Amino acid sequence: MGRFREKKSGGLPKVSTASLPDIVFILLCFFMVSTTMRETTLIVKIRLPGATEVQKLERKNLVSFIYVGQPVRATYGTESRIQLNDQFATIQDIQGFIAVEREARDEADRRLMTTSIKADKDTRMGIISDIKQELRKAGAFKINYSSKKAAKIR
C-alpha cells in the first residue's frame, strides 16, 4: 500500500508541451498556404462601390487587376488615372498588359482568365468605357466590376 501513496504525493502530472510548436507550425503553414499576399501597392485611391448581387472571384491566380482612381499623392493631380502593376499607365498600355498577363499563364487556363476592374466609385464612366473597349480589342472578354458586398443599398 505504501508504494501507491508515494506516487500521489507528486501533485498534478505535468502536461507535455513538446507538441505545441508542431501544432502552431501547422497553423502557420495553413495560413501561409491559404492566403495571398498583397503584391501591388496602390498608388490610386479606391473606394469600391457597393452591390448586393456580387459573385466571388474564383481562381485568383487567373485574375488580372486594373485599378482606376485618383492618385494618392496630390502632386500627380486629381484626375482619375489607371494603375497597372505598380505604376501609372495610359489607355494604350492595356493591350500590352493583357498580352503579358496572358503569356504568364498556362495555355489551358488562358480562356478562363478574368480581368477585374477595381475603380473608385466617383470615377467617371468615360475612362471605364475606354478600358472596356481596349479589353474587347485585346480579347479579354471576361470582366468583373469589383464591388463590396452590401446588405442593402441605401
Added chain:
Amino acid sequence: MRNKKGVPEINAASMADIAFILLIFFLVTVTMDVDTGITRKLPPPVEDNTSVDLNQRNIFEVLINSANQLLVEGKPGNILTLKDETKNFFLNPNDEADLPEKKLENIDLLGDVYVSRGVISLKNDRGTSYETYIRVQNELTKAFQEMRDELSVEKFGTKYDKLVDPQKQEAIQAVIPMAISEAEPEDIGKIK
C-alpha cells in the same frame, strides 16, 4: 567525463513562442478579404457598324446621363423600380403588344417553354459616375437572378444557385439568358 553524455538537449520551450510570433506576423500582414464583384462578359469587337435587326418592342432601353439620372423606355426612371420594370418587361406576363414577343422552344429537362426575346439595352454617358453605373448593373443582375430563381423553384423546387446539376442550370440559363447589351460608347444627354 562530460563528453560521455553525448550532445546536450536543447531546450525547446521557446520554440512555441517563436512560432506564435511568426503566426501573428502572418495574421497581421495578410489580407483575408475575398474579391467580389459583378461579373460580365464583353462582346467581341465589331469591325463595321452592322446594325442588328431587333424589333423595337424587344428592346428595353435604359439610359444614364452625366447627372446620373435614368431614362427608362423614354421616360424618367427610378432606380428603385428598375428591377421590377425589368422583370415585367422581360417576362411580359400579360402578353402585351409593346412588350417582347415570346417564342415556344423545346429545352432539355423543361420541355416546351416560352422564351422571351427581350433584350436590355444599357447606355451610359462618359460623365456618368461609376457608382451609379454599378447600381444600375446591380439592379439588372438582381432582376435576372430573381427571374431565374422563380423559374427554378417552379420547375425544380430549389433556387437557381442551389442547383447542383449543371444541366439544370443550363436549362434555366437557356430560358432566361442574361440579355444585357451595352451600346458602343457615345455621349448622350450632356448637362453642362
